[in-house]
Amino acid sequence: MRNGCFKRHTLQHLLARRRSVRSYADEPVPLSALLNILSAGQGRTSTEGKRAAPSAHALYPLTLGVVVRRVDGLAPGFYRFEPESAQLKPGGHCVQTGALNAAALGDETWLEDAAVVVVIIGNRGLAIQHFAEQQADGLRGARYVDFEAGAVAQSMYLAVTAEGLGSVVVMGFDDAAMTSALGLDESGQPVALFCVGRPVV
Numbered sequence: 787m788r789n790g791c792f793k794r795h796t797l798q799h800l801l802a803r804r805r806s807v808r809s810y811a812d813e814p815v816p817l818s819a820l821l822n823i824l825s826a827g828q829g830r831t832s833t834e835g836k837r838a839a840p841s842a843h844a845l846y847p848l849t850l851g852v853v854v855r856r857v858d859g860l861a862p863g864f865y866r867f868e869p870e871s872a873q874l875k876p877g878g879h880c881v882q883t884g885a886l887n888a889a890a891l892g893d894e895t896w897l898e899d900a901a902v903v904v905v906i907i908g909n910r911g912l913a914i915q916h917f918a919e920q921q922a923d924g925l926r927g928a929r930y931v932d933f934e935a936g937a938v939a940q941s942m943y944l945a946v947t948a949e950g951l952g953s954v955v956v957m958g959f960d961d962a963a964m965t966s967a968l969g970l971d972e973s974g975q976p977v978a979l980f981c982v983g984r985p986v987v
């Protein structure tokens with residue numbers, strides 16, 4: 787793809803500009819930008835409840851948890867994104883400083899430096915049960931959850947690019963340790979983490 791030949795915010799421009807960013811400035815992220823990014827991932831886009839990213843059988847086994855550190859007009863904490871209202875609701879858990887990187891497989895300092903870490907949470911049990919008739923061993927349902935998370939991540943990457951921010955998807959973590967760090971129960975497993983912040987230039 788050719789760089790620099792597209793009008794700002796055309797799909798081609800955003801695809802050409804999208805890049806994983808791992809160094810973030812201390813600056814906060816505007817709340818409106820964060821909500822645009824989350825809406826690109828899981829926002830409701832139809833009256834019958836369909837969302838920005840596709841979902842097999844419109845089951846929607848994904849939710850977005852949001853670790854907020856530096857967002858204008860929003861207290862730091864753990865939130866859940868509500869697709870229907872496109873708003874953030876308190877998530878009921880306090881994520882300790884250093885806990886996300888401690889659960890990573892490598893030294894992923896961007897998990898601690900990012901202004902926001904979006905957690906793509908999958909209800910694999912729901913999908914495995916729902917698609918058991920198609921494949922009783924559950925592999926199909928589990929695969930669909932991972933596939934859908936990829937669609938969410940790419941949409942959020944493009945929205946981040948449109949907002950002039952930077953992001954990186956992180957999947958190199960210990961599942962049990964990350965589940966515990968995020969205070970998740972058996973109804974949701976962390977599929978991917980998505981760091982967001984203002985890039986260091």
Ligand SMILES: Cc1cc2nc3c(=O)[nH]c(=O)nc-3n(C[C@H](O)[C@H](O)[C@H](O)COP(=O)(O)O)c2cc1C
Pocket residue numbers: 804805806807808894954955956957958959
């Ligand atoms: C499935 C998947 C897992 C990834 N896991 C990590 C990760 O754990 N840590 C990280 O820093 N980047 C991770 N990345 C980002 C890749 O390193 C990055 O996309 C790749 O280097 C290509 O660079 P680009 O995104 O700038 O095009 C992951 C990407 C994908 C698609």
